[in-house]
Amino acid sequence: MTQDKYEKMNEQIIGQTQAHQPGIEAKMVPEPIFDDKDYKGSGKLDGKVALITGGDSGIGRAVAVAFAKEGANVAISYLDEHKDAEDTIRCIQSYGVQALKIATDISKPESGKELIKKVLHEFGKINIVVNNAGKQFPQQNFLDISNNQLHETFETNIYSIFYLVKSALPHLSSGDVIINTSSITAYNGSPGLIDYSASKGAITALTRSLALNLAKKKIRVNAVAPGPIWTPLIPATFDKQKVEEHGEDTPMARRGQPAEVAPAYVFLASNDSSYMSGQTIHVDGADFTTS
Known part of the structure; x- marks a missing residue:
């Protein structure tokens, strides 16, 4: 799919809201592009098993589909x-691999x-763990960030990674990988998403520290920091x-689509990135002023 097609899709998006997080993809107008038909798998993940939190929609869904195209069996977790x-699940299975969905509260x-x-x-x-699920609650006034909001943000965005990695690690071995979803806000900051940005900054620090800790076990840990994605x-x-x-304030003057982010996760999950650990790939429409 060419960049022109992504730009055309961006022009079709109108103002809309949903009442509850993390949101329903089926209710979006238009629905995000999660399966780029021009992306052809080449067996990079044949025989691997991946678990993706927040894999039902958005970036997680696009990553799940891209992994399936590369030959991985995929489990997704989601809230409700x-x-x-x-x-x-149907889309994953259409590429000839196995799929599993698990409803749970990762916090x-x-x-x-x-x-x-x-x-x-x-x-x-299990060979690939993708910590992707997250929440964010805008507050323009720092004093309006309640203790409950702070706890919910960190419980979902960062504590959940500790819980999942601690459970997965005894079953990971040489060549396996952990991929975390950080954010452009961890690098550029966000005056209206202070607790969210702080949680994403924690993910970046966790990624670097865990990569050092697991280097001798040859388990790689990296992250992706998306910008504004639909x-x-x-x-x-x-x-x-x-x-x-x-997304209008990015140098590319548009938001990105989940299908534009997913290949970064494929790269980090595959042997193509065998000499990378503790790193973050920025997929942010060239908005790298401080990253």
């Missing part, structure tokens, strides 16, 4: 977006054990005007 999850300490147990029961192993989290977070203007 059952239709989105079912649609994603709970027991969720990591539950996810790994189910993945191992279904597939017998996912359900956007209409579930902002008002109609902000949704319509989303």
Whole structure:
């Protein structure tokens, strides 16, 4: 799919909102591009098993589909977006691999054990862990960030990674990988998403530290830091005007599509990135003023 087609899609997006996070992809107008038909798999992940949190929609869905194209069996976790999850499973299976969906709240300490147990029961192993699920709650006034909001943001965005990695690590071995979803806000900051930005900064630091810790075990840990991407989290977070203007302030003057981010995860999951660990790939429409 050419960049022109992505730009044309961007022009079709109108202001819209959703009442609850993390949002429903099936309700977006137009729905995000998650499966780039021009992207052809080449067996980079044949025989691998991947687990992707927040894999039912948005970036997680696009990554799940790209992994499937590369030959991986894929498990996705999600909160309660059952239709989105079912649609994603059907798309994964259409590429001839196995798929598993698991509804769980990843912010709970027991969720990591539950996810790994189910993945191992279904597939017998795990090779790729993608920590992708997240939440954000805009507050223009710092004093309006309640303790409950702060806890919910960190429990979902960063604590969940500790829970899942601790459960997955005993089952990972040489050549396996962990990929975390950071954000442009971890580098550029965001005056209206302070707690979210802080949680994403923590993910970046965790990625670097865990990479050093696991280097001798030959388990690589990297991250992707997306800029403004058209996912359900956007209409579930902002008002109609902000949704319509989303991404216009990037040098490319548009938001990105999930299918434009997914190849970065394929690169980090495959042997193509065998000499990379502790690094972050920025997919942000050239908005690298401070990154």
